[in-house]
Amino acid sequence: MLQIDFWYEFASTYSYPAAMRIEDAAKARGVGVRWRPFLLGPIFFDQGWCNSPFNIYPAKGRYMWRDLERICGSLGLPFARPDPFPQNSLTAARLALAVDEAERPAFTRAVYAAQFGERRQIAGKETLAAILAKLQLEPDAHFARASSDAIKMRLKEETDEARRLGVFGTPAFVVGDELFWGNDRLEAALDWAAKRG
């Protein structure tokens, strides 16, 4: 089957609209999606950043929030700027790898919607536990699995793989050797997969 890898970091702003719309857009082209959560922090750190570039470069940050608000408006997605930003995404990323692959898209969308649509905190356990429960995934068992060495290691390996693929920001879409970056490249990436997959 034609396939695209969707690489995302839970604190990433433009990954919110991408996560909410990728499944329909992929289905319309007969393309399958592999959901690949990872941590962008270590890759930003390689670039000399210890914070989001949207905080480091204020003009870029001001623009991004307004641009994201316009994009959500045009898609009919609720938007509420998270505070603080960025949120610590470590637990969310580990949980996304701990749930069954079939549950990963719904879990991911729920985390983005809570963070960027309802301004809920995703760093601690409260919001994440509520999301798991709503998806009928037993919270305690999943938190335990998320903090296992196997999942910790897997998240590190996924982050290393993203770096190896040249991912430097998210959302990123990978089709074979081709990398596409940004919510605005989703269609180009899916078209590439549909034509050349």
Place this chain on the structure above:
Amino acid sequence: MLQIDFWYEFASTYSYPAAMRIEDAAKARGVGVRWRPFLLGPIFFDQGWCNSPFNIYPAKGRYMWRDLERICGSLGLPFARPDPFPQNSLTAARLALAVDEAERPAFTRAVYAAQFGERRQIAGKETLAAILAKLQLEPDAHFARASSDAIKMRLKEETDEARRLGVFGTPAFVVGDELFWGNDRLEAALDWAAKRG
């Protein structure tokens, strides 16, 4: 008339496809375009960059060149990566302000096409003189005007105005108080102008 301001830096890679397609896209929506050349260097310098971020961050740079190649391919635009990059754009920017406003779009497109489509050097006089001559603009007179205090001052003022508007990269499009950044935002900016102009 509905209007959009198109802010561009001649060394800017994604401004090449934007410059080549803005006029048709704007005409299709009944929107007029004001062409606003300026220098991005001083604004990058404010952000702590003494070079293009595409050179400072190699993963981002590698991606950009491939992405630009794909975009040019999809638009049927010739593409040849300039060497060196970035090119010094000071003379080109002054000339763009020195020519009559009616000639600015054609002059601008010719500079981008020479630089990114034919790998010609735009820092010195040779390519720029050939472009002026081809547009039947007397080269010596325009170089003289481009080095006048009035044009030097105007370029500084335009750069200050871009900074004031929050421009931090190019191409940028401004419609009233709304800023749009990137070749991929051209349609959104024009639609904004057409609806709310």
